[in-house]
Amino acid sequence: MNIQKPYLLFLGDAHDQLAAKVAEGIKQWHPEYCVGQYRMANCHANCQLPDMDIDAAVKAGAKTLVVGVANRGGIISKEWISILTYALESGLDLAAGLHNKLADVPELKALADRLGRSLFDVRHPTQQYPVASGRKRSGKRLLPVGTDCSCGKMYTALAIEKEILARGGKATFRATGQTGILISGSGISVDAVVSDFVSGAVETLAPDNDADHWDIIEGQGSLFHPSFAGVTTGLIHGAQPDALVLCHEPTRTHMRGVDYPVPDILDCMALNLKMAQLTNPKAKFIGISVNTSALDKAEAIALMSSLQQRTGLPVVDPFRQGVGALVDALATL
Amino acid sequence: MNIQKPYLLFLGDAHDQLAAKVAEGIKQWHPEYCVGQYRMANCHANCQLPDMDIDAAVKAGAKTLVVGVANRGGIISKEWISILTYALESGLDLAAGLHNKLADVPELKALADRLGRSLFDVRHPTQQYPVASGRKRSGKRLLPVGTDCSCGKMYTALAIEKEILARGGKATFRATGQTGILISGSGISVDAVVSDFVSGAVETLAPDNDADHWDIIEGQGSLFHPSFAGVTTGLIHGAQPDALVLCHEPTRTHMRGVDYPVPDILDCMALNLKMAQLTNPKAKFIGISVNTSALDKAEAIALMSSLQQRTGLPVVDPFRQGVGALVDALATL
Numbered sequence: 036m037n038i039q040k041p042y043l044l045f046l047g048d049a050h051d052q053l054a055a056k057v058a059e060g061i062k063q064w065h066p067e068y069c070v071g072q073y074r075m076a077n078c079h080a081n082c083q084l085p086d087m088d089i090d091a092a093v094k095a096g097a098k099t100l101v102v103g104v105a106n107r108g109g110i111i112s113k114e115w116i117s118i119l120t121y122a123l124e125s126g127l128d129l130a131a132g133l134h135n136k137l138a139d140v141p142e143l144k145a146l147a148d149r150l151g152r153s154l155f156d157v158r159h160p161t162q163q164y165p166v167a168s169g170r171k172r173s174g175k176r177l178l179p180v181g182t183d184c185s186c187g188k189m190y191t192a193l194a195i196e197k198e199i200l201a202r203g204g205k206a207t208f209r210a211t212g213q214t215g216i217l218i219s220g221s222g223i224s225v226d227a228v229v230s231d232f233v234s235g236a237v238e239t240l241a242p243d244n245d246a247d248h249w250d251i252i253e254g255q256g257s258l259f260h261p262s263f264a265g266v267t268t269g270l271i272h273g274a275q276p277d278a279l280v281l282c283h284e285p286t287r288t289h290m291r292g293v294d295y296p297v298p299d300i301l302d303c304m305a306l307n308l309k310m311a312q313l314t315n316p317k318a319k320f321i322g323i324s325v326n327t328s329a330l331d332k333a334e335a336i337a338l339m340s341s342l343q344q345r346t347g348l349p350v351v352d353p354f355r356q357g358v359g360a361l362v363d364a365l366a367t368l
Numbered sequence: 369m370n371i372q373k374p375y376l377l378f379l380g381d382a383h384d385q386l387a388a389k390v391a392e393g394i395k396q397w398h399p400e401y402c403v404g405q406y407r408m409a410n411c412h413a414n415c416q417l418p419d420m421d422i423d424a425a426v427k428a429g430a431k432t433l434v435v436g437v438a439n440r441g442g443i444i445s446k447e448w449i450s451i452l453t454y455a456l457e458s459g460l461d462l463a464a465g466l467h468n469k470l471a472d473v474p475e476l477k478a479l480a481d482r483l484g485r486s487l488f489d490v491r492h493p494t495q496q497y498p499v500a501s502g503r504k505r506s507g508k509r510l511l512p513v514g515t516d517c518s519c520g521k522m523y524t525a526l527a528i529e530k531e532i533l534a535r536g537g538k539a540t541f542r543a544t545g546q547t548g549i550l551i552s553g554s555g556i557s558v559d560a561v562v563s564d565f566v567s568g569a570v571e572t573l574a575p576d577n578d579a580d581h582w583d584i585i586e587g588q589g590s591l592f593h594p595s596f597a598g599v600t601t602g603l604i605h606g607a608q609p610d611a612l613v614l615c616h617e618p619t620r621t622h623m624r625g626v627d628y629p630v631p632d633i634l635d636c637m638a639l640n641l642k643m644a645q646l647t648n649p650k651a652k653f654i655g656i657s658v659n660t661s662a663l664d665k666a667e668a669i670a671l672m673s674s675l676q677q678r679t680g681l682p683v684v685d686p687f688r689q690g691v692g693a694l695v696d697a698l699a700t701l
Contacts, residue, residue, distance in 0.1 A: 226562075226563055227562055228563055229559075234594065234596075262567055263567075264605055264643075265602025265605065268598040268602075295502055314594045
């Protein structure tokens with residue numbers, strides 16, 4: 036899956052700013068991918084990009100219209116179809132990460148086939164992946180893992196990629212979920228891969244590379260989440276991480292969507308390390324990334340200091356301090 | 369997936385006895401499901417059932433022709449089609465666990481649709497499963513786990529089901545792979561389920577039950593196999609086992625298909641227990657099942673005695689001693 040850039044971000048009829056968070060993510064991490072935004076008359080989101088219609092976006096060089104909005108239910112709205120159709124007719128590919136597929140809308144599928152355009156349904160893998168070999172690959176790999184789902188793994192990975200590149204190093208963010216794929220333009224939605232092939236898909240996603248190159252692989256789920264730990268296990272084994280970063284949201288009272296407690300930090304690190312060392316015996320934790328957005332500054336400092344003492348590792352909130360301390364720690368690997 | 373019984377076992381043109389091992393498994397565990405076997409002129413296997421053609425099998429009450437043979441590549445042979453077609457025309461459903469599907473053979477699909485017959489491709493789930501809830505279910509569950517793939521988990525599970533039923537207890541074998549599904553007539557091939565839904569599929573497979581009922585869930589893979597540990601993790605979490613049995617093949621020098629060492633028994637038990645206790649804090653190992661077929665009697669006794677001393681648990685080879693000692697241990701749970 037390799038989406039042509041640059042993008043026109045489609046905000047559609049977003050009912051609020053949160054509904055456009057995929058578009059916001061793309062704009063935040065890769066503003067250079069975005070020529071403009073398309074907002075319908077009743078759109079209540081704004082990514083602070085030039086407003087463009089399809090004709091203007093094509094003139095500005097756009098190659099793909101990216102659906103950066105999720106409406107309730109994650110479906111493709113009927114109101115969007117004429118715009119998406121016109122985008123295809125004007126020479127754009129379409130990309131979306133919704134539950135139902137662009138390719139399942141008959142008029143879009145037929146038109147794209149006739150015109151030779153691509154429809155990227157990034158949540159739905161189209162490729163077959165091999166069973167994992169477990170063979171050690173060249174190059175280095177970092178994987179954020181979490182005490183829970185949705186606790187900052189993608190943000191941490193993108194921030195680390197950016198920091199390594201800013202320092203002149205070699206790094207590639209490897210997306211494993213739909214938002215990460217739309218942000219970076221490629222990747223594999225591993226939770227939608229048939230279970231036998233998850234580790235193999237991740238081996239494919241992060242292949243042999245230069246000895247000084249870092250693949251920064253997006254983490255998924257948590258080994259302590261009763262719904263998704265199998266996905267996490269397959270991801271860890273396929274990633275063969277040299278470096279692990281623990282991601283944590285300190286105010287969560289239970290695991291996302293289920294009545295299970297959040298694991299203890301040290302217990303969580305020990306199990307992730309045990310799993311990672313199967314396919315890379317040298318795997319080690321190099322730091323902690325906490326999302327302290329729900330804490331005030333004094334609380335955040337106290338929490339981070341306590342975590343630093345318990346683990347002996349650098350602790351950052353990537354949003355407040357950046358990830359410099361984590362990238363510093365990679366120099367020793 | 370619920371396959372109508374009894375079966376006509378189709379051995380086709382099996383090139384040796386091993387090629388018919390699925391049929392052998394069905395005959396071994398459920399001879400009462402089998403009215404007879406169908407062997408083509410060049411068949412080199414024999415399950416010691418009455419030889420029957422389709423007409424005789426229908427007359428004997430058969431409801432389903434089960435493809436109990438795997439040819440090289442696991443495909444549906446062209447030479448079989450006229451026989452399978454005649455079986456459909458004669459009122460039989462078809463079931464197979466091959467890589468390619470009965471339903472992908474156009475003449476079989478069209479004929480089955482026209483006649484209202486069912487084609488069971490047991491390796492390929494057709495149903496959608498929910499994301500796992502992690503909710504504790506009523507009834508009791510046992511799960512065999514392994515130091516490796518293919519080390520006796522299905523055999524152990526079937527033997528335990530049989531022993532509990534023979535003692536007048538309540539037990540149901542829950543198949544999670546294609547051979548187990550064909551042997552028992554129902555189940556879910558979990559390694560073919562999309563990774564996000566593996567634990568949910570297993571929750572569906574082994575639902576709430578009587579307080580004194582045992583679901584004996586077929587294990588898959590190994591937490592120490594770099595290709596399949598994600599499947600194993602999802603299976604363990606969905607199973608919520610009260611009782612774990614470690615299955616082990618003592619002469620294996622490396623993990624199946626990969627250049628990885630077989631784990632230490634105690635290390636393997638500790639990690640499986642850690643995983644199982646996430647969704648069932650009371651999970652415990654109740655015994656060890658070893659496949660000593662490659663050892664002579666003295667070697668087998670020495671090995672089992674050593675394992676018993678190291679683990680403090682009953683150790684059986686189900687083929688040599690049966691699983692009575694394991695079922696005895698369930699009485700305390």
